Amino acid sequence: xxxxxxxxxxxxxxxxxxxFAHGVCGHTDLHGYMIGIKDELKLLSSDVKxxxxxxxxxxxxxxxxxxxxxxxxxxHQFSSDHLEGxxxxxxxxxxxxxLDDTIEVFxxxxxxxxxxxxxxxxxxxxxxxxxxxIGHRAFKEDC
Numbered sequence: 001x002x003x004x005x006x007x008x009x010x011x012x013x014x015x016x017x018x019x020f021a022h023g024v025c026g027h028t029d030l031h032g033y034m035i036g037i038k039d040e041l042k043l044l045s046s047d048v049k050x051x052x053x054x055x056x057x058x059x060x061x062x063x064x065x066x067x068x069x070x071x072x073x074x075x076h077q078f079s080s081d082h083l084e085g086x087x088x089x090x091x092x093x094x095x096x097x098x099l100d101d102t103i104e105v106f107x108x109x110x111x112x113x114x115x116x117x118x119x120x121x122x123x124x125x126x127x128x129x130x131x132x133x134i135g136h137r138a139f140k141e142d143c
Contacts, residue, residue, distance in 0.1 A: 030073045033066040040066070041128070048121060053113045060110045067103050071096055075139045095139055102131040 040063045047056040075095060083091055105127045112120035 028073070028076050030070055030075060033070045033073070036066045037063050045125075048113070048125075053116070056113050057110055060106050060113075064103055064106050067099050067106070071099050077139060098131065098135045098138065102128070102135070105131055 040059050044056050044059040044063070047053070047059060074092065078088060078091055105124055109121065109124040109128070112124055
């Protein structure tokens with residue numbers, strides 16, 4: 001038991017605090033998709049740095065899959081903010097637009113990787129960061 005406790009404690013200290021910052025909203029499907037995207041992005045970055053473009057394209061397919069699944073989920077923030085009617089429709093449309101724009105960036109990244117256009121790949125990684133910031137500023141709930 002002490003070994004398990006020690007291992008869990010060590011692991012909790014090693015993980016970034018942002019993983020634990022999600023509180024109650026960390027138990028949603030959307031949160032799971034976002035963790036999947038984060039994990040795949042780390043691997044994607046490693047693949048690109050190593051020149052494994054075929055592996056990177058596979059990662060993009062996984063990320064786009066998570067983004068598409070996220071499209072069908074309403075962020076927890078919307079219910080905790082008690083959004084209804086037109087306001088809910090407007091925020092949902094904004095949310096889906098951010099997801100669609102992000103999917104487009106990943107599709108463009110796939111094309112850039114296929115054509116070995118390293119300048120475009122770098123540019124698109126910057127756009128991925130921008131999309132992440134847009135989504136988190138607008139839709140990530142601080143729990």
